[in-house]
Amino acid sequence: MSDGYTTRPLTSETWDDFAGLVEAHNGVWGGCWCMGFHPEGFGDSPDANRAAKRTHTERGSVHQVLVYDGDECVGWCQYGSPAELPHIKNAAKYAQGAAEPPRWRIGCIFTGSKHRGRGVASAAVAGALDAIRAAGGGVVEAYPEQTVDRPPQRGAYLHTGPEELYAGFGFVRDRQIAKWRWVMRAEV
Numbered sequence: 001m002s003d004g005y006t007t008r009p010l011t012s013e014t015w016d017d018f019a020g021l022v023e024a025h026n027g028v029w030g031g032c033w034c035m036g037f038h039p040e041g042f043g044d045s046p047d048a049n050r051a052a053k054r055t056h057t058e059r060g061s062v063h064q065v066l067v068y069d070g071d072e073c074v075g076w077c078q079y080g081s082p083a084e085l086p087h088i089k090n091a092a093k094y095a096q097g098a099a100e101p102p103r104w105r106i107g108c109i110f111t112g113s114k115h116r117g118r119g120v121a122s123a124a125v126a127g128a129l130d131a132i133r134a135a136g137g138g139v140v141e142a143y144p145e146q147t148v149d150r151p152p153q154r155g156a157y158l159h160t161g162p163e164e165l166y167a168g169f170g171f172v173r174d175r176q177i178a179k180w181r182w183v184m185r186a187e188v
């Protein structure tokens with residue numbers, strides 16, 4: 001855990017904190033509300049995405065670690081089983097090389113724009129891995145982007161995180177599924 005941050009799961013009790021962070025960023029990506037990995041994917045509008053995310057939260061079909069700086073929610077890391085988070089980018093390429101499916105996958109990761117570069121995403125991933133461990137552990141996949149040997153990328157584009165973030169937790173490259181995207185795996 002990084003200095004000073006605490007974590008809590010996204011639940012009905014923490015929904016307002018999560019919603020406040022998303023709304024402060026115009027819904028994130030114009031209103032995705034972190035719905036892209038969920039079974040129904042993106043809805044027709046930001047309001048539809050918000051409602052769908054809220055429904056998942058209320059019925060407990062989302063796993064997401066929220067990071068707090070004091071009382072302020074400043075970031076999150078989404079994780080879950082492949083059935084809970086079926087839609088990864090580059091799915092066709094992913095399917096070509098797939099062997100044993102992982103027990104868990106990490107989906108979207110997000111840090112509030114004023115809080116980047118200070119370990120929030122690291123705290124979020126640490127919290128997600130702790131929760132996975134507490135739920136029995138197993139193989140975890142992440143789908144981050146390579147940043148080395150590539151022009152510098154603004155954080156805004158790294159919706160599944162940079163490779164360095166996961167390497168720091170012992171994830172190793174499994175295979176490449178896009179020009180700059182890798183499947184990385186760790187056993188927890």
Ligand SMILES: CC(C)(COP(=O)(O)OP(=O)(O)OC[C@H]1O[C@@H](n2cnc3c(N)ncnc32)[C@H](O)[C@@H]1OP(=O)(O)O)[C@@H](O)C(=O)NCCC(=O)NCCS
Pocket residue numbers: 028032033034035075108109110111112115116117118119120121122123147153154155156157158159160161162164165168
């Ligand atoms: C990518 C992102 C999550 C990083 O969050 P952060 O809190 O700034 O990351 P941290 O400070 O915890 O850094 C973690 C590691 O990633 C690396 N990193 C962070 N941003 C990076 C960047 N833009 N390029 C290269 N590496 C980067 C850090 O150097 C650090 O590596 P280290 O441990 O080897 O030093 C953040 O920029 C972000 O939220 N971008 C938008 C993503 C998005 O749109 N998500 C939508 C989800 S629906």
